[in-house]
Amino acid sequence: MRSCLVVDDSKVIRRVARRILEELDFTIEEAVDGKDALTQCEREMPDVVLLDWNMPVMDGLEFLKAIRSMSNVRQPIVVFCTTENDMSHIRTAMEAGADEYIMKPFDREIIEAKFAQVGLM
Amino acid sequence: MKPQDFEFLSKLLKRRSGLMLNPDKVYLLESRLTPLARRMGMEGLDALVEELRRTGSETLTRDVTEAMTTNESFFFRDRTPFDLFRDQVLPALKKRRAATRKIRIWCAACSTGQEPYSLAFIFKEQEFQWRDWTIEIIGTDLSRSVLDKARSGLYSQFEVQRGLPIKLLMKYFNQDGDVWELSEEIRKMVTFREFNLLDSFAPLGKFDVVYCRNVLIYFDQATKTNVLERVREVMPSDGTLFLGAAETVLGITDRFRPVRGQRGMYLPSDATDEVMAAVVA
Numbered sequence A: 001m002r003s004c005l006v007v008d009d010s011k012v013i014r015r016v017a018r019r020i021l022e023e024l025d026f027t028i029e030e031a032v033d034g035k036d037a038l039t040q041c042e043r044e045m046p047d048v049v050l051l052d053w054n055m056p057v058m059d060g061l062e063f064l065k066a067i068r069s070m071s072n073v074r075q076p077i078v079v080f081c082t083t084e085n086d087m088s089h090i091r092t093a094m095e096a097g098a099d100e101y102i103m104k105p106f107d108r109e110i111i112e113a114k115f116a117q118v119g120l121m
Numbered sequence B: 001m002k003p004q005d006f007e008f009l010s011k012l013l014k015r016r017s018g019l020m021l022n023p024d025k026v027y028l029l030e031s032r033l034t035p036l037a038r039r040m041g042m043e044g045l046d047a048l049v050e051e052l053r054r055t056g057s058e059t060l061t062r063d064v065t066e067a068m069t070t071n072e073s074f075f076f077r078d079r080t081p082f083d084l085f086r087d088q089v090l091p092a093l094k095k096r097r098a099a100t101r102k103i104r105i106w107c108a109a110c111s112t113g114q115e116p117y118s119l120a121f122i123f124k125e126q127e128f129q130w131r132d133w134t135i136e137i138i139g140t141d142l143s144r145s146v147l148d149k150a151r152s153g154l155y156s157q158f159e160v161q162r163g164l165p166i167k168l169l170m171k172y173f174n175q176d177g178d179v180w181e182l183s184e185e186i187r188k189m190v191t192f193r194e195f196n197l198l199d200s201f202a203p204l205g206k207f208d209v210v211y212c213r214n215v216l217i218y219f220d221q222a223t224k225t226n227v228l229e230r231v232r233e234v235m236p237s238d239g240t241l242f243l244g245a246a247e248t249v250l251g252i253t254d255r256f257r258p259v260r261g262q263r264g265m266y267l268p269s270d271a272t273d274e275v276m277a278a279v280v281a
């Protein structure tokens, strides 16, 4: 089974994402912001990170840059999942090393399609 | 709904579009046609049927037929039929058509355009390979409203996220708020045309590849057979047919056979071993 770290400051979103991803056979960990996510990744690297952008303490983009600058680790697949839905944000995220990008609101089909695109299914 | 009204409508739909409606689908007629009736200022479905019976109006018949079509589609739907096209079918066609440098593709029930545009992306992404080739991608559907949308190239945020890789979105779409507009360079690669699969295919010409996906499911057995056998007539023996995930030729026609290991892909039964060998898994 593959592991997914769901990073979002909204409990509701984390719960929805967890439900969808568990049905798709992922084991789920949750993090409430970028810093929390980073700590968890240092302990154990997930296969994929589903990543919100705007969060307190450390936002998604900062997290992504931090992860991508780590050497000697197995890099996870990173899929943004955010209400930021304009081209400039998408560009910034992809240039920083994101693998895919989901614009909220999302549903099961979108998650499934995007995860398939990055070779996770 | 009165049984005789159901029978009247289901006969009309079968004749006009091939749509087969079992009596357990009464709710579908009601949910799709009641809004249409209201829009036309009628009381409800009874009045609509009454009007159709009395006038036999062509416009109304057409509106009813269109309203009963299911138009769901998305980019790179089911992925495999597009991966196979890019990785197996195209390389083989490139060799076999080296003399004419011409490829024609038909999306036979293209709905809002995602299917032919997905193929256009594939060609665009390997543009340099097809520089001096003539590539024709033709999308047809009986519904005018879906064709209007297809031509406009305007898609919602929801639509551009189902199946479309973010990199293609970045490259080939312009954003206007919640609306995403497909760029002119992709739009001009596809020709859309109104066409009913029950009509003769003769005016369309010949095709190397036919996508006839997620439309046969709405037809009865005889209509499926009839459409597929005529599809066979518009392709050479080295042509390729793609059907939807819930569709097959097995038990429907022996003019095509499945390709071992390649889901949704079919070749004419008289395709040579060489043609088959180029695509089997």
Ligand SMILES: C[S@@+](CC[C@H](N)C(=O)[O-])C[C@H]1O[C@@H](n2cnc3c(N)ncnc32)[C@H](O)[C@@H]1O
Pocket (backbone or CB within 6 Å): B016, B017, B018, B019, B069, B070, B071, B072, B073, B074, B077, B108, B109, B110, B111, B112, B115, B140, B141, B142, B143, B146, B195, B196, B197, B198, B212, B213, B214, B215, B218, B244
């Ligand atoms: C579910 S969509 C399939 C779209 C696309 N091929 C796909 O697989 O995503 C089915 C389409 O078939 C069209 N259709 C139904 N009956 C038809 C007929 N007799 N001739 C042409 N198109 C028809 C409908 O208008 C609808 O747009």
